Amino acid sequence: MTENKGFLITLEGGEGGGKTTQIVRLQNRLHKAGKDIVVLREPGGTVISEQIREVVLSAKNVGISFTTEVLLFQAARAQIYREIVLPSLEAGKVVVMDRSRDSSVVYQGMVRGFGVDMIEKLNEISTKNTYPDLTFLLDISVDKGLKRREDSGSVNRIDMEATNFHTKVREAYLKLAKEDQSDRWQVIDASKTIEEVENSMWEIISKKLGI
Numbered sequence: 001m002t003e004n005k006g007f008l009i010t011l012e013g014g015e016g017g018g019k020t021t022q023i024v025r026l027q028n029r030l031h032k033a034g035k036d037i038v039v040l041r042e043p044g045g046t047v048i049s050e051q052i053r054e055v056v057l058s059a060k061n062v063g064i065s066f067t068t069e070v071l072l073f074q075a076a077r078a079q080i081y082r083e084i085v086l087p088s089l090e091a092g093k094v095v096v097m098d099r100s101r102d103s104s105v106v107y108q109g110m111v112r113g114f115g116v117d118m119i120e121k122l123n124e125i126s127t128k129n130t131y132p133d134l135t136f137l138l139d140i141s142v143d144k145g146l147k148r149r150e151d152s153g154s155v156n157r158i159d160m161e162a163t164n165f166h167t168k169v170r171e172a173y174l175k176l177a178k179e180d181q182s183d184r185w186q187v188i189d190a191s192k193t194i195e196e197v198e199n200s201m202w203e204i205i206s207k208k209l210g211i
């Protein structure tokens with residue numbers, strides 16, 4: 001939990017779980033409820049972090065070394081937390097993020113084997129030891145997720161990994177959510193309709209925020 005006045009919500013999950021669609025809907029609902037909100041994505045969200053995003057996700061950069069990848073995700077995170085996330089939380093805003101620290105734990109730490117402890121040490125530095133107050137795992141089978149991603153037509157360097165990679169991502173997220181000692185994780189069945197997913201997320205958020 002953060003010690004700030006604001007509230008940090010992160011959306012996590014593998015490919016095609018509909019995070020981006022849900023964030024737009026969530027933004028509308030929070031706005032209607034009169035909340036001061038900031039919506040961001042990782043990697044990205046600031047001019048500098050978006051430049052780092054281009055380097056780390058470009059399909060052209062197949063030659064990027066794994067350590068470079070790990071550190072670039074963290075570099076983008078360090079910038080967005082210092083420039084936007086932490087000041088917004090201090091100002092009492094609700095910050096909604098499409099991915100954050102747990103993406104590095106899962107993709108780099110667990111699936112690619114960099115180690116969870118090492119990633120969490122880096123996360124501690126990049127986020128100034130900030131944890132989300134609430135994390136949604138939008139869980140969907142790999143087949144359905146990849147199908148949705150193909151239909152959307154936007155495929156990045158990491159999406160191009162083999163199906164086996166995406167299966168490991170899904171399993172790692174479910175394990176992380178299950179074993180986490182805090183009560184911040186909420187696993188949502190993302191194969192349901194957009195409206196159903198939206199409603200189940202809103203039920204949880206509105207309770208937490210007392211809306």
Ligand code: TYD
Nearest residue numbers: 014015042043073099103104107156158159
């Ligand atoms: P993006 O195009 O934003 O897709 P998605 O809709 O899946 O979020 O791609 C972000 C990609 O970067 C995604 O494949 C996950 C990966 N990623 C990591 O591997 N580590 C990280 O720390 C972050 C933030 C993202």
